[in-house]
Structure formats: C-alpha cells, structure tokens
Amino acid sequence: MSDDHGDDRSIAQRVTAIESLLVEKGLITSDVVDAVVETYERDVGPLNGAKVVARAWVDEAYRGRLLDDGTQAIGELGFGGAEGEHLVVLENTPAVHNVVVCTLCSCYPWPVLGLPPRWYKSFAYRARMVREPRAVLAEFGTALDDDVEVRVWDSSAEVRYMVLPLRPDGADGLSADELVPLVTRDHMIGVVR
C-alpha cells in the first residue's frame, strides 16, 4: 500500500538515535515519552467517542447539549484535552450524512477517537474525500440514497469534528452500555452510516 516505505528502517534508526542522544544529554527522561505513548495505547481511543454517542442515543437532554456545545458535553463524561479544545458534533439524520477529512494533514479529535487510523492519513483519502465523497464512501461499503445530502467537513483550523451516527434500527430499549459496542470509529468519522 502507498503508506509502506523502504526508508522507514533508516528513519527508525534516526528516531532511536535522537531519543538516545536526548536521554544521554539529560534533556528528556524515558518515562515522559512512555507517558505520551501509553495515553493513546491504553487510555484514550474510540471507546470514548462510542460512550458519547451511546449516551446521546438514550438521553435526549444530553443529545441537545452535545449538539449545542460538543466540548462542554463531552467534558461531562470526563473526555477532553489536546486536539479536543473545540469539539463540534455533527448529527446524521435520514436526510443528511456527514463525513470528516483533513486535506492539509491529519486533524482529528484525539480525546474522543484517539489517534487517526492509517487510511485517514493516506494521500488517497485526503485527496479524494473532498472531491468524490460518494465514490469513497462506496469503497467503504456505504451506499447512500440519492436524496441524502452528503456534507464533507475538512478540518483545517481549530475545530475538531465527530459524527453522531443514526441510532440503528432495532436498538430500542437497549441501555447506553449495551449500545456502546454498536458504535465504531468508522461511524464517528462518517465513512459508514
């Protein structure tokens, strides 16, 4: 795939050299680098966003607050931080489908979705989602009726976007905890409906 590169071995050596030099000079300590890595390997990922979505599906007042001020309502559940200073939640409806991309780099709402998957950062996704969203969505297995309006959100400034997907049919009566496993990262980026 296009994100595989032969030069990565030498880059890996340079990164290892840089960290070693910084440690040997006493400029950084290893536990600080570990803390960053562990935060996203262990504590922060799309499960956070799934909890936000599930809560919005069962709690109408929360849903209202979430759409009105995403940062604040997501903070109610304890989620927030770097790359989530200004969160906006986009609601899918039967008539509207939202999907998020970052054409300039890889802007992504870290506190609710963790770090972005490789395909989100691929040149193909960045180049094509703004120009032919229906074609790209079809590659993800998402076919939309012609009367559904597609809204593409290019994250370029300070706002980070997350999609509130449609609640699945047949999920009536399920609790928020039972709904969480039904929500995937793909729903919250908007590549599936």
Add this chain to the structure above:
Amino acid sequence: MGGMHGFGPVIRDPSERALDEPTFHESWEARTFGLAVATSAKGLRTGSSRPAIERIEPATYLASSYYGRWAQGVEAALVAGGTLTSEEIDLRAATVERRPTRSQATDPKLAAAIRGFLNRPVPTSGEPVAAAFDVGDRVTVRRMAPIGHHRCPRYVRGVTGTVERNNGGWPHPDADEPEAVYRVRFDMRDLWGDDAEPGALYIDLWERYLS
C-alpha cells in the same frame, strides 16, 4: 492534497476496522509521536512540528510514510532549536542499537502534567473578537500562494461560499492575537465544476483568507 488525482482507492487492512486496532504499528512510530510531544513540552525545539513537516521537499514528502514525515519534522525542529546537530544524529544513527537508551532518571511531575494535557477536559471556546462577516454572508476565498505553513487548502481559493457560523476568535498559527474563524459552506459544483457530485463542503477559515 484536496482534489488531487491518481492516488487510487483508499486501502485499509482488516486490522484497521476494529476499535482495538493497535495505535502504532511499529515501536519507532510510537517513540516518534512520544518524542514530538515530549520535546515540545520541554521546549527543546522551535515551533510546532507541522511547519517543519510541510517544509519537507515535495518528492520526499510523497515518498515518506506518515510517521516518517513526523520523524523528519521532529528532527528538523530539534536541529533548528539548537538542541541537536544533524552530524551527531548521523553518527549516533550509524551505531545505534534497536532500542533507544533508557534513562535511569524519571520526571514523574512532567509525565503527569503531559497525561493531563492530553487527557483532561479543558473547556475552551473561541474568544469574542471583531468579525467582518456575518452568518449568511457570501464570501470569496482570497487567491494567494503563501510560502510555508498555512491553513487554507488550495482547492477552496478563489471560490465563493456562505458563512454558516462564527467560531469565535482563535490565534492563526502566524499570530498571537485571536482572529475570527468562520465555518464556510461551499456547493460541490462551485468547487469542482458542473459534473461534481451533489453535496456540500464545510471548512473553517480565518478571516484573513476571506473577502
């Protein structure tokens, strides 16, 4: 990247479909990301790594992996900040073991501060600033060819859209003072021509980019 042709389909491997996909696929990717945040917190480099990534020569940029670009950006920013020299990195890379040297010393206070910075709600919002445009105004993105870091993709330049929301004032990467940022809606046909897919494109743009 927006609108460029020729990259083919969006490819993902099966592991990338699940919520529990590994965050990093190689250990050096994890260390690169950790170093980017840690060296910034310690003030060891000048500026953010993003402008440094965008200064990578285009052919090299396209030939590099995502974290490969981050690694190049972190290295360039550390060298620019006077923390390391390219020569000492060259020398160390030629002899380095597979794993980096681990420090005996720890800095639990900084580690805890970084965990908080990454994973604790900090409700913020745009600051109230003077705004030249109102919701509903038609605005045209300025034609320009900025050198270096910017937040205005080429494909919207010269195109007219509608202000949908005022996001409040946020400092542009080139400035310290907050400046109005607007959510602008574009019709796909205005961006891509008469045979465009139907639909709309939304993007946040600083006031300096609009007329």
